[in-house]
Amino acid sequence: QVQLVESGGGSVQAGGSLRLSCAVFGYTIDRFCLGWFRQAPGKEREGVAAFYTGVGSAYYAASVKGRFTMSKDNAKNTVFLQMDSLKPEDTAIYYCARSPCTDAIKLTIDHGGTGYFGYWGQGTQVTVSS
Secondary structure: OOEEEEEOOEEEEOOOOEEEEEEEEOOOHHHOEEEEEEEOOOOOOEEEEEEEOOOOEEEEOOOOOOOEEEEEEHHHOEEEEEEOOOOHHHOEEEEEEEEOOOOHHHHHHHHOOOOOOOEEOOOEEEEEEO
């Protein structure tokens, strides 16, 4: 059974850092791509980043590029989202999700929707205060 479990959220001041984890159960992470999305109160869910786990490369939304970094730990079957230089506008619930590795992933991150992301975690809250 496929399960994605996020953790690592919390409250920080602007300029601070957090590292989110997405622990994957039910398959080996290199078989599929994984993405991070977020949803702030009253706003639509938006793409944050996607990770091509098999090759270890990432794609980032313009709003987070240069501040957020994705990585993985195969031994733990987990991907991470390192978030630095956090801003109040980064406040949201963050979700990880699984997708087949296709070119459509970048469109989903850039333009929203769910694309081919078919398994989702329960989310973890990130709050950034000014």
